[in-house]
Amino acid sequence: xxxxxxxxxxxxxxxxxxxxxxxxxxxxxxxxxxxxxxxxxxxxxxxxxxxxxxxxxxxxxxxxxxxxxxxxxxxxxxxxxxxxxxxxxxxxxxxxxxxxxxxxxxxxxxxxxxxxxxxxxxxxxxxxxxxxxxxxxxxxxxxxxxxxxxxxxxxxxxxxxxxxxxxxxxxxxxxxxxxxxxxxxxxxxxxxxxxxxxxxxxxxxxxxxxxxxxxxxxxxxxxxxxxxxxxxxxxxxxxxxxxxxxxxxxxxxxxxxxxxxxxxxxxxxxxxxxxxxxxxxxxxxxxxxxxxxxxxxxxxxxxxxxxxxxxxxxxxxxxxxxxxxxxxxxxxxxxxxxxxxxxxxxxxxxxxxxxxxxxxxxxxxxxxxxxxxxxxxxxxxxxxxxxxxxxxxxxxxxxxxxxxxxxxxxxxxxxxxxxxxxxxxxxxxxxxxxxxxxxxxxxxxxxxxxxx
Amino acid sequence: xxxxxxxxxxxxxxxxxxxxxxxxxxxxxxxxxxxxxxxxxxxxxxxxxxxxxxxxxxxxxxxxxxxxxxxxxxxxxxxxxxxxxxxxxxxxxxxxxxxxxxxxxxxxxxxxxxxxxxxxxxxxxxxxxxxxxxxxxxxxxxxxxxxxxxxxxxxxxxxxxxxxxxxxxxxxxxxxxxxxxxxxxxxxxxxxxxxxxxxxxxxxxxxxxxxxxxxxxxxxxxxxxxxxxxxxxxxxxxxxxxxxxxxxxxxxxxxxxxxxxxxxxxxxxxxxxxxxxxxxxxxxxxxxxxxxxxxxxxxxxxxxxxxxxxxxxxxxxxxxxxxxxxxxxxxxxxxxxxxxxxxxxxxxxxxxxxxxxxxxxxxxxxxxxxxxxxxxxxxxxxxxxxxxxxxxxxxxxxxxxxxxxxxxxxxxxxxxxxxxxxxxxxxxxxxxxxxxxxxxxxxxxxxxxxxxxxxxxxxxxxxxxxxxxxxxxxxxxxxx
Numbered sequence: 001x002x003x004x005x006x007x008x009x010x011x012x013x014x015x016x017x018x019x020x021x022x023x024x025x026x027x028x029x030x031x032x033x034x035x036x037x038x039x040x041x042x043x044x045x046x047x048x049x050x051x052x053x054x055x056x057x058x059x060x061x062x063x064x065x066x067x068x069x070x071x072x073x074x075x076x077x078x079x080x081x082x083x084x085x086x087x088x089x090x091x092x093x094x095x096x097x098x099x100x101x102x103x104x105x106x107x108x109x110x111x112x113x114x115x116x117x118x119x120x121x122x123x124x125x126x127x128x129x130x131x132x133x134x135x136x137x138x139x140x141x142x143x144x145x146x147x148x149x150x151x152x153x154x155x156x157x158x159x160x161x162x163x164x165x166x167x168x169x170x171x172x173x174x175x176x177x178x179x180x181x182x183x184x185x186x187x188x189x190x191x192x193x194x195x196x197x198x199x200x201x202x203x204x205x206x207x208x209x210x211x212x213x214x215x216x217x218x219x220x221x222x223x224x225x226x227x228x229x230x231x232x233x234x235x236x237x238x239x240x241x242x243x244x245x246x247x248x249x250x251x252x253x254x255x256x257x258x259x260x261x262x263x264x265x266x267x268x269x270x271x272x273x274x275x276x277x278x279x280x281x282x283x284x285x286x287x288x289x290x291x292x293x294x295x296x297x298x299x300x301x302x303x304x305x306x307x308x309x310x311x312x313x314x315x316x317x318x319x320x321x322x323x324x325x326x327x328x329x330x331x332x333x334x335x336x337x338x339x340x341x342x343x344x345x346x347x348x349x350x351x352x353x354x355x356x357x358x359x360x361x362x363x364x365x366x367x368x369x370x371x372x373x374x375x376x377x378x379x380x381x382x383x384x385x386x387x388x389x390x391x392x393x394x395x396x397x398x399x400x401x402x403x404x405x406x407x408x409x410x411x412x413x414x415x416x417x418x419x420x421x422x423x424x425x426x427x428x429x430x431x432x433x434x435x436x437x438x439x440x441x442x443x444x445x446x447x448x449x450x451x452x
Numbered sequence: 453x454x455x456x457x458x459x460x461x462x463x464x465x466x467x468x469x470x471x472x473x474x475x476x477x478x479x480x481x482x483x484x485x486x487x488x489x490x491x492x493x494x495x496x497x498x499x500x501x502x503x504x505x506x507x508x509x510x511x512x513x514x515x516x517x518x519x520x521x522x523x524x525x526x527x528x529x530x531x532x533x534x535x536x537x538x539x540x541x542x543x544x545x546x547x548x549x550x551x552x553x554x555x556x557x558x559x560x561x562x563x564x565x566x567x568x569x570x571x572x573x574x575x576x577x578x579x580x581x582x583x584x585x586x587x588x589x590x591x592x593x594x595x596x597x598x599x600x601x602x603x604x605x606x607x608x609x610x611x612x613x614x615x616x617x618x619x620x621x622x623x624x625x626x627x628x629x630x631x632x633x634x635x636x637x638x639x640x641x642x643x644x645x646x647x648x649x650x651x652x653x654x655x656x657x658x659x660x661x662x663x664x665x666x667x668x669x670x671x672x673x674x675x676x677x678x679x680x681x682x683x684x685x686x687x688x689x690x691x692x693x694x695x696x697x698x699x700x701x702x703x704x705x706x707x708x709x710x711x712x713x714x715x716x717x718x719x720x721x722x723x724x725x726x727x728x729x730x731x732x733x734x735x736x737x738x739x740x741x742x743x744x745x746x747x748x749x750x751x752x753x754x755x756x757x758x759x760x761x762x763x764x765x766x767x768x769x770x771x772x773x774x775x776x777x778x779x780x781x782x783x784x785x786x787x788x789x790x791x792x793x794x795x796x797x798x799x800x801x802x803x804x805x806x807x808x809x810x811x812x813x814x815x816x817x818x819x820x821x822x823x824x825x826x827x828x829x830x831x832x833x834x835x836x837x838x839x840x841x842x843x844x845x846x847x848x849x850x851x852x853x854x855x856x857x858x859x860x861x862x863x864x865x866x867x868x869x870x871x872x873x874x875x876x877x878x879x880x881x882x883x884x885x886x887x888x889x890x891x892x893x894x895x896x897x898x899x900x901x902x903x904x905x906x907x908x909x910x911x912x913x914x915x916x917x918x919x920x921x922x923x924x925x926x927x928x929x930x931x932x
Contacts, residue, residue: 041607
């Protein structure tokens with residue numbers, strides 16, 4: 001597809017990189033010549049220097065023939081206007097980044113309709129939503145939902161004291177009554193789909209699929225303390241912090257919000273009547289202890305400075321906070337923080353590029369693929385995709401163990417009617433099912449791609 | 453510096469050259485000539501050397517940056533010329549290797565300067581190879597390979613940019629590979645059109661093909677001792693027009709193909725280019741009128757020569773050495789300006805010359821009104837400071853190189869006009885100069901040192917100085 005990306009800041013660049021890797025033709029537009037020359041050096045995309053609200057610039061970028069225009073400049077209003085112009089010029093789909101909380105759901109839907117936007121996305125809100133999901137199930141590092149939430153795919157880290165350590169997967173299934181499937185293992189940067197002989201080690205990251213009701217059983221079996229976070233301390237009243245606090249408060253969780261800026265704190269206390277808002281320097285350990293960090297269920301470091309977030313998170317872990325979440329925006333720091341032992345890292349850049357990738361794949365839907373849901377797992381090295389099975393799927397009714405699948409493909413969940421099924425070798429795929437497929441190292445666009 | 457990746461790419465290019473050498477081999481086979489053995493041997497040597505480099509340089513990463521792009525391009529061109537010279541040398545049709553190297557560099561860089569005293573005596577296969585190097589070198593061999601080979605990575609733009617001439621190299625399409633392939637499609641299309649038109653005018657097939665190659669690459673190798681002079685006026689006009697067309701920025705043709713006529717017409721570089729050509733033709737026609745039979749004759753001669761020199765092709769229909777000093781002066785000036793950026797021509801490029809003039813205008817305005825702020829505009833847009841600075845420093849280094857080459861040539865004992873025009877003609881990739889290296893003479897008389905210097909000058913000119921200069925600088929090769 002031909003995609004125009006207007007505004008190539010941090011988020012724009014991440015989106016550009018991931019869409020380019022998907023094989024799309026990208027035209028990048030930015031007002032800053034330095035940014036443009038940097039992009040033309042690193043990425044194989046066409047670059048146009050100019051404003052995204054300028055008709056001529058958009059014409060030069062070929063917006064009239066674009067399949068998708070994504071705008072992510074600093075200003076929400078510029079983004080909307082630019083999408084509006086591109087849409088009127090003939091772009092098929094337009095997506096604007098709109099992140100000011102003043103645009104609430106109602107006004108957004110009004111704007112989307114009247115400006116003919118295909119959709120809008122708010123990276124901070126998406127990130128906050130993901131954080132919220134994790135806090136609901138604190139032992140997981142990440143959670144993804146499929147098929148109207150009948151399935152969950154959770155990412156866990158195997159700890160040294162876990163009973164899973166050193167056990168062969170085939171034994172694991174016999175040992176534990178819960179129905180689950182370990183569908184991918186990341187060890188030292190390598191992602192593999194494990195067979196029955198595979199043995200887990202400490203520090204492996206694993207992706208587990210299970211029906212929703214089975215997750216609790218599995219957690220108990222693994223000996224992981226399973227408690228929804230009831231009290232959360234959030235450091236940094238950034239937009240993510242605000243959204244998260246709002247969601248948590250709505251679900252009845254206690255929230256303590258710390259920020260250094262007095263005005264911001266004032267604003268927060270007006271917007272979030274239920275939260276305890278503290279004005280102070282969160283890097284002072286004394287302050288954190290005084291505010292009862294040790295008794296919190298979870299701690300989220302969401303300030304604008306990655307390094308600060310990482311350091312404070314280590315401190316929180318050392319003080320025995322059960323769940324620590326760290327916001328890290330720079331990709332290179334993500335690797336370091338992960339190596340040093342921080343479990344749950346979040347970055348609004350990757351989250352929003354995932355959303356965009358999903359959207360672009362869904363667009364290709366109409367061009368021959370029928371992906372219903374797509375999640376990128378393990379730093380994008382694996383993907384989980386959900387398909388609805390059409391009647392023309394060539395291997396209907398064939399038991400999974402007899403199906404000739406490509407390397408790096410695993411059928412990790414089938415939902416049939418209201419039942420969620422963790423497939424074994426004898427299960428079959430029927431028309432009308434929804435199938436969750438995990439793909440590592442190969443790209444699939446439609447369900448029949450899984451067959452050799 | 454990712455040396456392995458550089459050498460691996462050079463290896464790939466040598467293998468591509470082996471494939472290209474098969475074409476003249478086929479020609480030699482058709483004419484049943486003895487040089488077929490030597491062409492085939494050269495192809496095998498290229499293949500072996502390329503395969504060895506490709507096989508034994510295992511890069512740990514395929515990341516390349518601007519400097520790897522520059523060095524890759526410079527080394528590729530050196531290697532291609534060194535291997536491309538082998539057929540001439542092995543077959544003993546050019547007995548000295550330095551001469552053969554000079555001839556090949558002159559071919560690849562689309563200069564067209566020759567050391568051959570008798571072109572017509574050369575076998576058809578080698579004549580074809582000589583002209584084919586023009587065609588390959590015109591658009592660039594790395595561009596060619598990028599267009600053909602799938603899986604070029606994100607960084608291929610560095611190579612494209614280092615090989616394509618001009619102050620700013622942009623893309624026509626989002627992918628480097630698509631850009632390269634559309635450029636080559638236009639190039640092939642125009643070459644075929646010219647061959648057809650030449651055939652229609654009664655030129656034999658072999659000569660049509662060879663001359664079309666020479667025109668397309670703006671090279672200038674022919675198969676006759678008197679270049680184009682003995683052909684009919686119709687054929688001369690066809691070549692005049694096509695030389696002019698190949699000197700135009702290829703982006704313009706893309707815009708025409710994409711039916712963006714308005715954008716194409718707005719290209720100010722094209723209008724400057726056309727203007728310079730028309731004014732020069734008018735001035736020279738008036739100047740040489742007394743020497744010619746009639747006005748039509750004068751216009752035809754001056755148009756051909758102006759088009760040939762301006763686009764840095766180097767064909768000739770007359771011995772312009774005998775022209776009045778004023779006309780020769782204009783030609784010398786045109787040598788420096790050269791063709792448009794993004795064309796197959798060489799020289800300083802029209803866009804650079806225009807920007808330089810505009811910068812001078814800005815400086816004068818600035819002296820008159822010290823507080824004034826003036827933006828330089830080109831192609832309807834303000835030019836950013838980095839590009840202007842790049843143009844100025846390119847001009848400075850261009851002059852330094854010209855002077856250096858000239859000084860080295862003076863060791864050889866020719867007169868000032870010969871040396872100066874030889875420097876201009878080689879450095880700007882034109883071919884024939886004035887006086888002792890004029891259109892009817894050749895470079896044979898220079899000693900081997902001068903020939904090597906001139907070969908390097910041709911490469912410097914074609915690759916726009918920096919790639920070769922960077923490659924020769926020790927700092928580039930240091931570990932840090």
